Amino acid sequence: PGKGGLQRLRMLAKASLAVLALLPVATAFAPASPLTGSLGRATAASPSSSLPTVTPTAPRQSAAAHGLGGLQMQSQNGGRQQALEDEDAALDRRFLVSGAMALAAAMGLPNSASAGYTSPPTKLRGVMMSGETIAASVGGAQRYGDFAPRLANLCNELGFAQGDTLPSRAFCSDENQMYPAIQLTKHFATPPFDHGRVGGVVATDRHGPHAAHGKDLVLVAASHVGYDKGGWGKYRRLVTEDDHVSTSCGMISAILGWYLAQYEDAQNRIRLVMNDGDARVRIPTDLLDPNRPEGMYLVLSRMTKSGANGLPQPLGRSAAYQEYEMLPSLAERIKTSPKFEVDAKVNKGVYDEAESAPIGGYLSSEMFGFRREQVDRGEPNYYLERHVLANIQEILTSAAPMLTAALAISQLEFERTARTLIASPAYKGKKVFFCAGVNVDISPAEGSKDLLDDLLGDTMFLPVSSLYIDEKGKPYSMQAMALAKALSRQSTKNAAAVDLEEAMRLTGAAKPTKLQVGASCGCPACTCT
Numbered sequence: 001p002g003k004g005g006l007q008r009l010r011m012l013a014k015a016s017l018a019v020l021a022l023l024p025v026a027t028a029f030a031p032a033s034p035l036t037g038s039l040g041r042a043t044a045a046s047p048s049s050s051l052p053t054v055t056p057t058a059p060r061q062s063a064a065a066h067g068l069g070g071l072q073m074q075s076q077n078g079g080r081q082q083a084l085e086d087e088d089a090a091l092d093r094r095f096l097v098s099g100a101m102a103l104a105a106a107m108g109l110p111n112s113a114s115a116g117y118t119s120p121p122t123k124l125r126g127v128m129m130s131g132e133t134i135a136a137s138v139g140g141a142q143r144y145g146d147f148a149p150r151l152a153n154l155c156n157e158l159g160f161a162q163g164d165t166l167p168s169r170a171f172c173s174d175e176n177q178m179y180p181a182i183q184l185t186k187h188f189a190t191p192p193f194d195h196g197r198v199g200g201v202v203a204t205d206r207h208g209p210h211a212a213h214g215k216d217l218v219l220v221a222a223s224h225v226g227y228d229k230g231g232w233g234k235y236r237r238l239v240t241e242d243d244h245v246s247t248s249c250g251m252i253s254a255i256l257g258w259y260l261a262q263y264e265d266a267q268n269r270i271r272l273v274m275n276d277g278d279a280r281v282r283i284p285t286d287l288l289d290p291n292r293p294e295g296m297y298l299v300l301s302r303m304t305k306s307g308a309n310g311l312p313q314p315l316g317r318s319a320a321y322q323e324y325e326m327l328p329s330l331a332e333r334i335k336t337s338p339k340f341e342v343d344a345k346v347n348k349g350v351y352d353e354a355e356s357a358p359i360g361g362y363l364s365s366e367m368f369g370f371r372r373e374q375v376d377r378g379e380p381n382y383y384l385e386r387h388v389l390a391n392i393q394e395i396l397t398s399a400a401p402m403l404t405a406a407l408a409i410s411q412l413e414f415e416r417t418a419r420t421l422i423a424s425p426a427y428k429g430k431k432v433f434f435c436a437g438v439n440v441d442i443s444p445a446e447g448s449k450d451l452l453d454d455l456l457g458d459t460m461f462l463p464v465s466s467l468y469i470d471e472k473g474k475p476y477s478m479q480a481m482a483l484a485k486a487l488s489r490q491s492t493k494n495a496a497a498v499d500l501e502e503a504m505r506l507t508g509a510a511k512p513t514k515l516q517v518g519a520s521c522g523c524p525a526c527t528c529t
Helices: 003-014 016-021 100-106 131-139 144-157 175-188 204-212 250-269 328-336 339-346 381-390 392-397 401-423 451-455 480-488 500-509
Strands: 072-076 079-083 165-170 216-228 234-236 245-247 271-275 278-284 295-298 314-317 321-325 368-372 432-442 458-469 475-479
Touching: 131 401, 131 458, 131 480, 144 175, 144 216, 144 432, 144 458, 144 480, 165 175, 175 216, 175 432, 175 458, 175 500, 204 216, 204 401, 216 234, 216 401, 245 250, 250 295, 250 368, 250 381, 250 392, 250 401, 271 328, 278 328, 368 381, 368 392, 381 392, 381 401, 392 401, 401 432, 401 458, 401 475, 458 480, 475 480
Parallel strands: 165 216, 216 432
Antiparallel strands: 072 079, 234 245, 271 278, 278 321, 295 368, 314 321, 432 458, 458 475
């Protein structure tokens, strides 16, 4: 995007709370060049879609015309290595798997032989789940009824064989993921192959069968998150006895729960003491224990003032806690914050000079990390927890932890899977389009039992990243902003779409196939041939 577009994106990041609250009214982009065009509001978007539509009359275009940036391939020691170079200037990211364990060791973070994995401090990881990253995905949100035909039309323009392209889905096993699969079936005129495991993890060991079953291949991988009455991570289950609301995705919620409980505990037990200009931080001793095999660890230099030796020096201590002088920048931040913000973050109307207040929301992402002794190595839980841990600070301190976790998982699954697609000999000589995102499960209304409107549910797609590999094996990538714009240039009308109800009617009216074993079916007076 142009300079003005980047400035607007940064403004969105600063107002991420408002952006997240307005998901159903997603930002619309004008159909400009994906690489050089500036961002703008569409002047005539369809009421059922937040992104503009165009008539599918354009001829097939090159990958570059769709904003697909090239990925340089290198050969070293007889094997291919990809310098997965990200060309999305708006986000200025790299295609890097986070490798929390390696980063922790390299930076000398607390770790022991018994410790499993350590999340590095925020500043070491660069931009992962930043406000800009979240805004880019949420801004490109579109209903699946629009996303599926746009994806099919985009693949058609790239020269994918109509009628001989096999889609595949890598979705969670949750029943609310069926509607996206139905939409893919309709617009690619064939049921999708299944690459999915719980939480949206991609089963990369299924590449061979997928490639063998189609001439050209499409893979849509998506983690998922519920959205109920403006709240993220919840979904109403209409086929339960009481139509109750539960977590979505349940597996991601279960993994996140361990970290969230410790973060909320630390928010309550770390206390701020501010008396007559004397600002201190009171920290429970168990949170300062360096020998704990797992749990939250604090980066004291980010919240306490260092002594003459450059290390934090306690001003007082007891069996239960140690007290430190507060970092001046943190004290100033609290003192100059609007009263309503302080109240909201520390859950206390005013600072009582004789008492302390919980640190609450002032326990920001750069102040802590986590160490996990045992991460379930059984796939797919292993990948889910590693992805969550790599972004745990941003997840816990975001306005919508479940949304942020789903986006982080989808991004890291994309990066892991992209490497396997590029290296796989099964896809040699074939066109491959890999699209990663997050499925947002719009929770149905309470008490409704309308099959079409509610039981199937409405689902939105948030773009994260994409990879296109041409028949010569050259890969191209797009990040969220460019992917959303490339899709927005496509029509939501797909001439090749299948009428599923008519297809089922014709199948039901056809003469059933007679089954037989060997030369004869074995039935009396057999006439089978």
